[in-house]
Amino acid sequence: MASLIVVTSPALAAGFRLAGARTVSVRDAGEAARVIAALDAEDAGVLAIHAPYLDALPSALRRRLLAQPRPVVVAIPDGLTAEDPGQRRRRLSELLERAVGFRLRLPGEEEA
Numbered sequence: 005m006a007s008l009i010v011v012t013s014p015a016l017a018a019g020f021r022l023a024g025a026r027t028v029s030v031r032d033a034g035e036a037a038r039v040i041a042a043l044d045a046e047d048a049g050v051l052a053i054h055a056p057y058l059d060a061l062p063s064a065l066r067r068r069l070l071a072q073p074r075p076v077v078v079a080i081p082d083g084l085t086a087e088d089p090g091q092r093r094r095r096l097s098e099l100l101e102r103a104v105g106f107r108l109r110l111p112g113e114e115e116a
Contacts, residue, residue: 012054033060048075055079
């Protein structure tokens with residue numbers, strides 16, 4: 005059965021554990037890269053990664069993660085930066101495209 009695996013900072017890990025997610029707590033992006041590279045993603049349907057760690061992954065690892073159909077990789081926003089609605093909409097649209105295999109247009113989205 006596919007599961008959710010969360011790779012996040014120690015400060016956020018407890019909340020995800022309380023929610024029942026399999027959680028891996030790491031201190032920095034380097035440790036996150038090592039953990040993610042070693043994960044057996046066979047049972048992972050979704051891999052949620054703390055956004056600053058995902059952004060700092062080596063480009064080859066990040067490309068490999070984002071190119072594979074499973075697990076679906078989701079960035080967990082750090083909550084420190086204000087994201088405009090257009091960025092949120094694009095992020096959601098990209099996630100949906102990866103999850104269902106084709107581009108969905110959201111209401112109010114311009115045609116490409």
